[in-house]
Amino acid sequence: MRSVIFDINYVPHFSGHETFPLRQMWLKKAFDAVSYEKKGVFSSDDAIVTFGVGKNMVGSIRHWALACGIIESKSGGHIATDLGKKIFANDGLDPYCEHYATSWLMHWNLAGRTEAIPRATTWYWVFNHLSEQSFSAKQVKEGLIEYLDEKTPRIKVSENSLDRDIEVFLRSYVPKSRNATMEDIAEPMLGELGLIQMSTDGLYEFRRGAKSTLPDEVFLYALIEFWKCVAPNQNTLSFESIAYDPGSPGRVFKLDENSIAERLISLEAISHRRYVWSDTAGLRHVVCVNGAMSPIDVLGSKA
Numbered sequence: 001m002r003s004v005i006f007d008i009n010y011v012p013h014f015s016g017h018e019t020f021p022l023r024q025m026w027l028k029k030a031f032d033a034v035s036y037e038k039k040g041v042f043s044s045d046d047a048i049v050t051f052g053v054g055k056n057m058v059g060s061i062r063h064w065a066l067a068c069g070i071i072e073s074k075s076g077g078h079i080a081t082d083l084g085k086k087i088f089a090n091d092g093l094d095p096y097c098e099h100y101a102t103s104w105l106m107h108w109n110l111a112g113r114t115e116a117i118p119r120a121t122t123w124y125w126v127f128n129h130l131s132e133q134s135f136s137a138k139q140v141k142e143g144l145i146e147y148l149d150e151k152t153p154r155i156k157v158s159e160n161s162l163d164r165d166i167e168v169f170l171r172s173y174v175p176k177s178r179n180a181t182m183e184d185i186a187e188p189m190l191g192e193l194g195l196i197q198m199s200t201d202g203l204y205e206f207r208r209g210a211k212s213t214l215p216d217e218v219f220l221y222a223l224i225e226f227w228k229c230v231a232p233n234q235n236t237l238s239f240e241s242i243a244y245d246p247g248s249p250g251r252v253f254k255l256d257e258n259s260i261a262e263r264l265i266s267l268e269a270i271s272h273r274r275y276v277w278s279d280t281a282g283l284r285h286v287v288c289v290n291g292a293m294s295p296i297d298v299l300g301s302k303a
Contacts, residue, residue, distance in 0.1 A: 003246030016063035030065030067119035239284035
């Protein structure tokens, strides 16, 4: 199955982060800035004071907030999205990024089927098109070059840009080195998810299997978005598609079959019977009853 990044209108994106991985609290800073500050807050002369970081980091904060779907560009400026308000408003679900659910959502927005994909090509390609369990930075680069060569229209990207983007990608999920400080380990927002680790032979490897910190609600959020992209007019979606198709929850969250099946069985309860698991006559699929839910409504409200 060809995925969204092969679409003729899709423009690959390998820059904007200024070589900084997404850090804790940056999304809250971006949300507050566009919600409460004047228009053009990222480019204003006092942006460094507003965000309390250097100029390059201001650009990085803007990039990650856009890529994660927390803010969006509008009328020459930026506004907070509904998802941004749901999570990062002062009375939101997780304004200070204290819960794993927020990190999982941001990972999904970078590597799954969302409007943020154009700003995270490496994230999407690695989690959805890299088939090897273990891999090196060189393999990722070679795969991305092959992808760019295959894409229509053909896109030219410098090798230096790819190298920097791949380095940021890897630093987002694993420590920069074996001798990394606790700050290096704790700072990247996505590092706490444990999706990629350094193997004993110096390669990187995916950690597949059950994800104890991944809430069922976030899994359902991702499933609804994925379903809307691949089969918007169908009321059933196969287990195989959910587990293995590019952009699927199974691929993006690196879940094994048993873990996926367990989560699909639980959908009926958390969706109030809007999504029902069916396993009859060897056919495994999810049935959408009475119309699809809005993904953002799945996230619930603050207790």
